[in-house]
Amino acid sequence: xxxxxxxxxxxxxxxxxxxxxxxxxxxxxxxxxxxxxxxxxxxxxxxxxxxxxxxxxxxxxxxxxxxxxxxxxxxxxxxxxxxxxxxxxxxxxxxxxxxxxxxxxxxxxxxxxxxxxxxxxxxxxxxxxxxxxxxxxxxxxxxxxxxxxxxxxxxxxxxxxxxxxxxxxxxxxxxxxxxxxxxxxxxxxxxxxxxxxxxxxxxxxxxxxxxxxxxxxxxxxxxxxxxxxxxxxxxxxxxxxxxxxxxxxxxxxxxxxxxxxxxxxxxxxxxxxxxxxxxxxxxxxxxxxxxxxxxxxxxxxxxxxxxxxxxxxxxxxxxxxxxxxxxxxxxxxxxxxxxxxxxxxxxxxxxxxxxxxxxxx
Ligand code: FNR
Numbered sequence: 001x002x003x004x005x006x007x008x009x010x011x012x013x014x015x016x017x018x019x020x021x022x023x024x025x026x027x028x029x030x031x032x033x034x035x036x037x038x039x040x041x042x043x044x045x046x047x048x049x050x051x052x053x054x055x056x057x058x059x060x061x062x063x064x065x066x067x068x069x070x071x072x073x074x075x076x077x078x079x080x081x082x083x084x085x086x087x088x089x090x091x092x093x094x095x096x097x098x099x100x101x102x103x104x105x106x107x108x109x110x111x112x113x114x115x116x117x118x119x120x121x122x123x124x125x126x127x128x129x130x131x132x133x134x135x136x137x138x139x140x141x142x143x144x145x146x147x148x149x150x151x152x153x154x155x156x157x158x159x160x161x162x163x164x165x166x167x168x169x170x171x172x173x174x175x176x177x178x179x180x181x182x183x184x185x186x187x188x189x190x191x192x193x194x195x196x197x198x199x200x201x202x203x204x205x206x207x208x209x210x211x212x213x214x215x216x217x218x219x220x221x222x223x224x225x226x227x228x229x230x231x232x233x234x235x236x237x238x239x240x241x242x243x244x245x246x247x248x249x250x251x252x253x254x255x256x257x258x259x260x261x262x263x264x265x266x267x268x269x270x271x272x273x274x275x276x277x278x279x280x281x282x283x284x285x286x287x288x289x290x291x292x293x294x295x296x297x298x299x300x301x302x303x304x305x306x307x308x309x310x311x312x313x314x315x316x317x318x319x320x321x322x323x324x325x326x327x328x329x330x331x332x333x334x335x336x337x338x339x340x341x342x343x344x345x346x347x348x349x350x351x352x353x354x355x356x357x358x359x360x361x
Pocket of ligand 1: 040078079081110129157229253254255256284286305307309
């Protein structure tokens with residue numbers, strides 16, 4: 001068994017050693033120059049603390065509530081594709097880890113375990129992430145299956161009218177297995193000999209005409225609350241509230257779509273100010289430390305989602321690895337709360353952090 005990692009970044013190295021290069025690159029890579037990929041992490045480093053002292057922090061309560069679901073900490077599992085490339089148990093292992101950590105898992109539309117398998121595997125609170133296909137019936141069928149199988153909310157990802165240009169996958173000629181959830185629903189298998197088949201499939205099936213009015217269609221086919229994932233501007237945040245979403249996820253898709261999008265932690269406050277508390281705001285992208293979780297909450301997020309670290313945990317040590325990733329992040333977050341003088345998440349305020357643009361008086 002490989003050495004026990006002491007932080008999330010060490011899990012990345014274990015995953016690199018455990019996985020074939022093609023799969024590691026698929027998980028780790030970003031779009032084009034990978035500028036945003038680096039920024040997602042580095043922008044957190046430029047935020048510092050304004051810790052408060054002599055606060056009773058003998059008891060720390062990390063728990064929070066997202067859409068009425070009480071979870072052990074404001075750390076949720078982001079939807080990421082194809083967990084079986086990391087571990088044969090795939091998303092079933094991830095769901096079990098979510099349940100044992102008492103957190104929410106967002107299952108990806110492009111999962112390798114089926115909706116039904118994941119639902120049967122644990123009692124974790126699960127949300128279902130959606131892409132809208134040109135063939136609307138396919139998306140509608142999956143929404144119904146998620147609803148029938150006890151998923152509690154939909155997460156509509158809106159930053160992917162086409163797949164971003166991920167050059168590692170193109171070079172590796174990344175081949176993905178057929179998506180089990182879509183078995184019998186897609187008529188033809190798309191293939192490409194120039195780039196990755198993931199990219200070719202996505203561009204063939206994804207509905208690039210999706211627009212705000214389609215939110216109405218989605219609402220007409222489901223009673224589940226809808227969160228919108230992939231908002232980076234105040235203009236779109238206001239529109240999202242107007243069309244009645246239940247929550248917003250500030251995200252640049254882990255820097256896999258539009259390179260030179262801002263780091264999500266830098267875009268968060270703009271969205272928070274525009275929304276003015278009308279719906280909950282979550283964020284993802286580059287969260288690797290408990291201090292990052294704290295910074296996101298201080299800047300107005302209700303919770304963060306983690307993408308790659310979960311997959312790295314899964315690749316390195318299966319279900320146990322995912323659990324360790326979440327537990328380590330929770331432990332670091334708890335320590336940050338103690339050292340900044342915040343006994344509960346409600347105590348975390350904007351005044352506990354200083355961004356790079358704020359002068360020191
Ligand atoms: C993703 N992401 C993603 N998002 C989504 O809405 N549907 C999906 O199927 C996927 N698939 C996916 C695969 C892989 C390998 C990665 C790394 C990411 C994006 C994901 O939900 C999330 O926004 C980012 O992963 C967050 O950034 P970090 O935590 O990976 O830095």
